[in-house]
Amino acid sequence: MEINFDQPIFVISVAAELADMHPQTLRQYDRLGIVSPSRAPGKSRRYSQRDVNRLREVQRLSHEGVSLEGIKRILELENQVAALQHRVTELTEELARRREPLESRIFAAGTAGDVVSLARGQRPRPRSQAVVVWRPRGDI
Numbered sequence: 001m002e003i004n005f006d007q008p009i010f011v012i013s014v015a016a017e018l019a020d021m022h023p024q025t026l027r028q029y030d031r032l033g034i035v036s037p038s039r040a041p042g043k044s045r046r047y048s049q050r051d052v053n054r055l056r057e058v059q060r061l062s063h064e065g066v067s068l069e070g071i072k073r074i075l076e077l078e079n080q081v082a083a084l085q086h087r088v089t090e091l092t093e094e095l096a097r098r099r100e101p102l103e104s105r106i107f108a109a110g111t112a113g114d115v116v117s118l119a120r121g122q123r124p125r126p127r128s129q130a131v132v133v134w135r136p137r138g139d140i
Contacts, residue, residue, distance in 0.1 A: 003049070004048075005048060005049045005050045005053075006048050006049075006050055007048055007049075008037060008038035008040075008046035008047060008048045008051075009046065009047075009048065009049075010046065010047040010048070010049075010051075010052065011044065011045070011046065011047075012026055012027070012037075012044070012045045012047070014047075015037070015045075015047035015051065015052055015055065018052045018055075019052050019055035019056050019059065020056075020059070021055060021059060026045070026047075026055065027045075029055070029058065030045065032068060032072065033072065034058055034068065034071060034072050034075065035051055035054050035055055035058060037051050054075065057075075058071050058075075061074065106118045106122070
């Protein structure tokens with residue numbers, strides 16, 4: 001059986017006990033936006049295991065002397081880092097999928113200074129062999 005850490009299953013009294021805090025402290029953290037639990041249809045708070053872990057982290061930081069504003073900022077930055085790490089993983093996987101076709105292609109500078117794709121073993125045409133198309137600009 002797999003445990004879902006994001007499943008909101010704990011009522012506030014149970015979450016407070018698991019985090020070794022008073023329920024009023026959890027309400028305060030919710031008002032400040034430090035740990036915001038899910039809401040059940042009757043508007044009661046429901047905490048997930050991830051929320052309880054976050055409450056423990058808040059308590060640890062608080063005991064180390066970090067202010068509530070500082071804790072809130074730290075948690076925001078940790079969320080940003082996690083999101084960026086997830087994005088890096090996605091992009092790395094996408095690059096790995098694209099890498100094989102890219103390795104079989106070669107890029108060179110075209111006659112106009114643009115980048116052109118060449119097949120392996122093919123060389124760009126020298127300038128003297130380049131085809132130049134002249135287009136009149138019209139009346140100026």
